[in-house]
Amino acid sequence: MPPLDREPTRGSPDTKDRILAAAEALFMEQGYAATSLRAITAKAKVNLAAVNYHFGSKEALIREVFDRRLGPLNQARLDYLARLEFEAGGRALTPEKVLEAMITPVVQLSRDPLKRGAVFLRLLGRALSEPEDTMKQVLPIHYRDVVLRFKDALARALPEVPEQELVWRMHFTFGAMAYAMAGNDALQLITTCEAEGADDAEAIIRRLVPFLAAGLKAPAPQGLRTSTPQLTTNREAA
Amino acid sequence: MPPLDREPTRGSPDTKDRILAAAEALFMEQGYAATSLRAITAKAKVNLAAVNYHFGSKEALIREVFDRRLGPLNQARLDYLARLEFEAGGRALTPEKVLEAMITPVVQLSRDPLKRGAVFLRLLGRALSEPEDTMKQVLPIHYRDVVLRFKDALARALPEVPEQELVWRMHFTFGAMAYAMAGNDALQLITTCEAEGADDAEAIIRRLVPFLAAGLKAPAPQGLRTSTPQLTTNREAA
DNA sequence: GCATGATTCAAACACTTGTTTGAATCACGT
């Protein structure tokens, strides 16, 4: 019988964590749909039925894989941004600082006890462009506050950029970040630097922030029809 | 018996094309692994066995979905770049012009007879971050020349940017482009503008090029360990 | 000690997957 909601104090044997870790790794390697419960339970060295016993279903498992990490990550981003704004007194932040608040928690996660966090980051980078329905439910919930808060911060940092333009540039920014996080060598631009340790993540941020900040600060292009994108979190967008 | 290599002149009934179109659409909606041959053949209104008869296997089908479009697209990019360089005489191009050569063929493809090309573009944008083994074989083959040619053109356009730095910035550039092409509203930044017609694609390029050009032109960050990425096309990188 | 509830386990469930088969149908050159 499923425990329905066991207090996390009681020392459950680590099979739940083992499943989560194995799922994280396999989802990253093969994608969600292509990873079977049998592959997960085999890697985690637990019984096949354990997934349905502890999580209820495969979909609930992937949901928890993301929930477990995304909450703390995005809270750290919000905290970081709040701290920067407090330190700045009333003055507006630079775009570089705003990006730093967005990216630094990612780097910290990549320094996780022995690469567990790094695995998730690559998974997350890919998740942003997965067609899976589950993702279209999970991600907006976690990113809602982050997107709104950072949009406000960037708008203050870049008062000369029209709001519509800024939303598009945030779009591009997330794309570049996701691609960088995914460590995606699909085009195999990069062969070395595969030692994806902490040094690497820090080197990437040092390169990514100036790149994105320059893009965000660029003069707004002229002569555009005012096609009006909007910043919302409505789930029924598509 | 499979025809082994039928000359494309003979008027094969359009079942091959119907399969390709249906596969393209379904791969975009659900991803590769999650799309069954039965779903494809049902949408294409052909017999289930037709896929294996005409293509040999599911993997060969997805390979041909990409081969059919990626060859012409990347050739158009190379031609566009060559034309710009010819027009410039000996002078170096601006980064904006190089990006224009990269992106304009995409926009033209998006104007394809009634949205067929647009569907593929969203699929392609997602393909760059798919873990599927097939992709890691198909994409480098098609992108090898493009990556090398554009890297040279950008290096001439931006002589002050160190080569290592430039490779990273190309990486970020591809990420932002892929994300923009995929029309990915995973974070639901954008609700309006879902009428993804030709106007939209053109508006995106007008916003994307200045953003990326500014990032490419940014002053190189200081104090980096010289972690040395390299531009290669070796398939055994990961 | 035993009883109780949580957890594991092997086995089976119903179902879907990609692929193959062999006969039926079509197109068409002679």
Place this chain on the structure above:
DNA sequence: ACGTGATTCAAACAAGTGTTTGAATCATGC
């Protein structure tokens, strides 16, 4: 008109899918 090879079709194939079941095992409170 016949025959030949390409193409379609319904049916089946073995293998793999997520999920469920019911008994076995474990831990723990009394």
